[in-house]
């Protein structure tokens with residue numbers, strides 16, 4: 001286990017996670033604003049999980065945390081951190097299975113990761129981007145303290161259309177001022 005919260009374990013992915021990851025990432029509603037296309041075939045999920053399992057959260061590049069619910073041991077989603085080469089900045093991304101949304105798990109996981117990045121690893125800044133129509137993602141980012149810094153109209157070609165991106169940022173100084181539970 002890498003990080004722990006009241007209800008969650010944020011751990012490294014393991015090969016047995018592939019079928020569950022394939023199931024939740026194959027939901028068109030979950031994939032709607034993401035870079036992949038549903039359905040995710042079993043072999044792609046297995047390759048992805050192998051790649052995630054080999055990652056190192058201390059090294060630059062993406063590291064994907066598996067979000068596991070303590071109550072039932074189930075994988076409920078994933079949270080990615082892209083550590084910059086300078087190790088002072090990072091980008092966040094997150095996905096929850098549709099049936100696990102609306103319970104505060106993404107907020108809890110994001111706060112644990114932000115606490116680790118800012119308070120233990122001394123990062124200066126964390127960024128995030130999302131489709132301007134992705135209201136759940138916007139709510140989540142604002143809830144954990146991100147501030148909107150930009151709006152890029154028709155910036156990303158995804159699933160057959162140009163989409164607007166919202167840019168968010170959170171500085172260490174602001175994180176230190178937030179009263180996080």
Ligand SMILES: CC(C)(COP(=O)(O)OP(=O)(O)OC[C@H]1O[C@@H](n2cnc3c(N)ncnc32)[C@H](O)[C@@H]1OP(=O)(O)O)[C@@H](O)C(=O)NCCC(=O)NCCS
Pocket residue numbers: 029030031033034093094095096097100101102103104105106107108129130131134136137139140
């Ligand atoms: C983005 C995403 C992770 C947000 O998930 P979410 O379930 O809305 O976020 P949380 O898990 O933090 O849950 C928060 C909600 O649970 C509610 N909630 C219920 N019980 C709760 C509890 N015990 N504690 C905290 N919140 C609770 C909150 O009130 C909140 O609802 P609201 O947004 O209507 O106010 C999810 O929509 C998702 O996976 N989308 C598909 C993938 C995607 O687009 N990712 C983003 C790419 S940028």
